[in-house]
Amino acid sequence: MGLFSRAVDDNSRNRMYGVEFDVFRNEEFIDINDNHVGIDVNSLAFVNSMEARLSQDQDGVFRRLQLNIGRNYRVWTDYKDFTINVTMAPVRMKNPARCLICVLLNLSDVFEDEMYDQFTDGTGTLTQSHKILG
Template identity: 35%
Template sequence: MAFVIAPRRNFSNALPAKYLGLTNIHNDGNASNNIFVVDLNTIQRVEFKDINANHVGIDINGLQSLRSYNVGYYDDESGNFRSMKLISREAMQVWIDYHGERKEMNVTLAPFDMAKPARPLLSASYDHSMVLTELVYLGFSAATG
């Protein structure tokens, strides 16, 4: 599953399955894609350099992650990392925050009944104005296989 920011709604040239309906074998990673993706992966794809089959990634213009980390959260009281499984069928929530002045993207996960942890799971510095156009669409995409 992926949260997507893109300059268009038409992804008719994209492929399903591992490309999540966002890119294809010919354009994955191209700067002209102008897409920003936060993906939650349950399948490890060697061609995208996935770290494992249970991770969150921040992707720019394709499905190879700029940053990725194992799924989980940092406990506010102990500071310890608490692992979670995307395929657990347990409800979870995801926060995606972008700080424009610092040009920093933060992704935070937690169980559904928990407040947002203070420490994000994943952070990446990136100037989104280099990728995103003035008009963008926000949405979700998902695929199997």
């Protein structure tokens, strides 16, 4: 991804928080599969990850969302009371009642008063196109 070299990966001075949408299974970073969402803190190896999926409100059943088929998704990331909630759904749906990833994590050593937002992606042996619509 070009964020930093392996020599400083997992260094607390990186001060990096990210939500990754990954369509390549990389054993080096212990990826769970080739269609997952992960939370990264100071490293490209995730703190927590789940297969990309949607929680349906009516029955609570998770439905798989395929990241690499050209569909647009809306993603919500909330951080409150040391809890990160990541939720995703097809672009025209409301925020699902249940989150995809809910993890207790203290980011006070990561966040500073002023920081930059950055969007980045990586590729594997296949070509991928990523867009941020809003």
